[in-house]
Amino acid sequence: MEAPAENFFTPVVPLDFVYNYRVGPYIERYLRGFKDKKILGSKCPGCGKVVVPARMYCGPCNRRMEELVEVSQEGSLENYTIGHVILEKGAIKPAKGPYMLGLINLDGTDSLLLGRVEGVSVAAAKPGLRVKAVWKEELDGDFKDLDHFEPV
């Protein structure tokens, strides 16, 4: 059954088109909150848990989270990784320099928020390290407004 080695013509076939997604009302309000330097979570009427970023449905309770609440801008670094590469359209490329990504438990929330972390060395990175949100200077109501987290 083994086929002999052959060369096949290999055309490059790109896929290039645009999807127009709706982000939904909760992410819209979450991003609008950024303009006022506010971080919004949603609270489940069933289990009472608060998750950030705000989203509409609670998995364990199978209920709609009706209430949006402002949460603290400070919290603890629970998990982290140091990126040495970036992925660009599926290709691994070296990063300009090592950078830290962290999963942060903002005070009063029951989930972890992924963000860039600055000013923490690998040696100093420990679960429980206190960090705070740092905003961009000009706020656009965009994902990038919440720039990174740094030690309190």
Added chain:
Amino acid sequence: MNRKIAIAGYRMKAASDLVTTRERLTFELTRGLFDDLGIDRDHVGTTIFATNDFLDGRTISNVFLDPPAGVYMRDESKVEMDGLSALVYACMRILSGQYETALLVAFGLCGSQVSPYLHVEYTLNPTYDRQLGLLNELSAAGLQARSFLNKFGYSEDLLDEIAARNLRNAALNRDQARGIKDASAKDIKDSSYLYEPLRELHTYPATDGGCAVLLASETKAKELTDKPVWILGMGQSIESYYLGERNLYESRSTREASGRAYAMAGIDKPEAEVDFAEVSSLFAQQEPILTEALGLYGPGDAEKAYAGDNGIAGSLPVNPSGGPLGAHPICATGLFRLNEAIKQLRGEAGKNQVKKAEIGVVHGQDGVCAQQNTVVVLGI
């Protein structure tokens, strides 16, 4: 189960680049399997593909596969997930009483056709995670590795040991795409960091590969083979997409799935009753996370296990084949675990053969950091 179901035969093939087409790979696998069993397409009751339209770059990508798979004008369907999910579907079709045999065909051509990392990138929430651009398959795996090491106080050396063991085992196995003969922990540590603590050699290789598997009812299986391998139990479970709502150092959904599979198989004490496991650990840390979730090793037992117990010659071997660090043909990987378990149960695993192989457990996963998991228990 109200009917017994066996695996009658399989074909599998993997390489970093198979220099082939989807159609040709499908033909070689299915026609080869038919020839092994001395049958033709008339013996196949229903066919389930496990392929991925995104990776194939075309919608309903199975429409060109009916001639090579022998399903022209036949009963055919598809599962856009790991092949073990397709196996569960195929079993249900046999259990319905409508079919005596079911053919599974699964493949992924991410060695040559398209980057495997796009598969997870386009799984991500398009209106949040993809906008932020921080999360990808490798950064998620880096976070999972760190969470696991921190939780149990392990050093990064453990990840090197796990990867070295798998790549050594894979080098003994001709069905793997990548192996490193005599790989040492140092060889692994010499590879570059991707997302610290995760290094290049802690991760699966981009792989071309596929397989065909024939399932059959008890009567039919006994006609087709002298060495049927029986499906004793199966279970599935899915947990939250959001990494921030999961403990990444454990796999709760795998625990749920294995509980269902063991209950069906009548297994009360997996650590004593299961002889070996083949798990879809795509990154080094996932192997101990998954085997703990399967109830085979206790939480925090990993260092002890990798000192020998879970090796080929150990008391409860894990991935004696070398696992997905040797090959990860997306969509076929769970069935590769199944085929490796069949080799063990039939005593055909060669240098990878474990001492006792009467009951084996296999695992397949989908999603970021094993969000969705399937567990199947096999026996002879």
